Amino acid sequence: MRIDVVSIFPEYFAPLSVSLMGKARERGILDIRLHQLRDWAHDVHHTVDDTPYGGGPGMVMKPEVWGEAIDSVCAEPPPDAITPRLVVPTPSGRRFTQQVALEYAAEPWLLFAPARYEGIDSRVMAEYASRLRVDEVSIGDYVLAGGEAAVLVMVEAVARLLPGVLGNANSVTDDSFAPGPMQNLLEGPVYTKPPVWRGREVPEILLSGHHGKIARWRRDEALRRTYERRPELLTAVQDLDKADRRALA
Numbered sequence: 586m587r588i589d590v591v592s593i594f595p596e597y598f599a600p601l602s603v604s605l606m607g608k609a610r611e612r613g614i615l616d617i618r619l620h621q622l623r624d625w626a627h628d629v630h631h632t633v634d635d636t637p638y639g640g641g642p643g644m645v646m647k648p649e650v651w652g653e654a655i656d657s658v659c660a661e662p663p664p665d666a667i668t669p670r671l672v673v674p675t676p677s678g679r680r681f682t683q684q685v686a687l688e689y690a691a692e693p694w695l696l697f698a699p700a701r702y703e704g705i706d707s708r709v710m711a712e713y714a715s716r717l718r719v720d721e722v723s724i725g726d727y728v729l730a731g732g733e734a735a736v737l738v739m740v741e742a743v744a745r746l747l748p749g750v751l752g753n754a755n756s757v758t759d760d761s762f763a764p765g766p767m768q769n770l771l772e773g774p775v776y777t778k779p780p781v782w783r784g785r786e787v788p789e790i791l792l793s794g795h796h797g798k799i800a801r802w803r804r805d806e807a808l809r810r811t812y813e814r815r816p817e818l819l820t821a822v823q824d825l826d827k828a829d830r831r832a833l834a
């Protein structure tokens with residue numbers, strides 16, 4: 586998968602060379618290309634922002650600079666005439682969820698356009714919506730100083746879904762929010778050796794070797810934890826069976 590990121594802080598993305606994503610890049614699974622937005626500003630100060638029409642606080646990112654940047658990135662396409670999906674992080678966007686991460690993981694090419702200040706002149710999104718799929722997305726209900734951190738979050742969520750990025754050992758299939766039996770359930774507690782630590786014992790059932798009972802226990806713990814921490818998710822759990830309802834009672 587190819588991922589381009591255009592930002593006034595390309596150095597913000599150094600973590601994309603670490604750990605899982607660093608390895609995925611070394612192995613050629615991920616082709617991440619960082620670009621400095623100011624390279625497409627032509628005035629002596631490399632200006633990327635200006636005051637908002639209609640007044641108000643802050644600055645708005647200029648359309649000409651973003652237009653040239655996006656045109657230029659799109660003009661060096663990978664072999665088969667594909668176009669990128671343009672992802673614009675903004676707190677006023679649609680919510681980025683695991684479902685969206687799965688959708689992005691199936692794309693051959695993503696182009697992220699994180700903004701600083703009050704955002705990008707809206708005509709940029711309108712212009713590219715006539716040529717590309719354009720998503721304005723938010724990673725949650727809080728406000729960041731810019732879209733860069735949101736891009737790091739999204740790229741990591743997408744990259745770990747690509748074939749060959751995670752070992753088989755940590756499969757993606759029992760993630761909370763992943764489609765399947767654990768969808769919309771938070772994962773319950775986990776334990777490793779030693780069996781007793783500071784007088785605290787690992788739940789006996791996990792040492793029993795009884796796989797059926799362990800699976801039931803894990804689901805019960807997931808249900809209980811979800812009920813306590815994220816009750817709004819439980820309304821979405823399909824097929825709560827009798828045993829599930831007993832666990833919640």
Ligand code: 6GU
Nearest residue numbers: 674675724727729731735
């Ligand atoms: Cl995508 N950008 C910014 N600036 N703040 C956010 C966000 C994005 N998602 C949540 N808060």
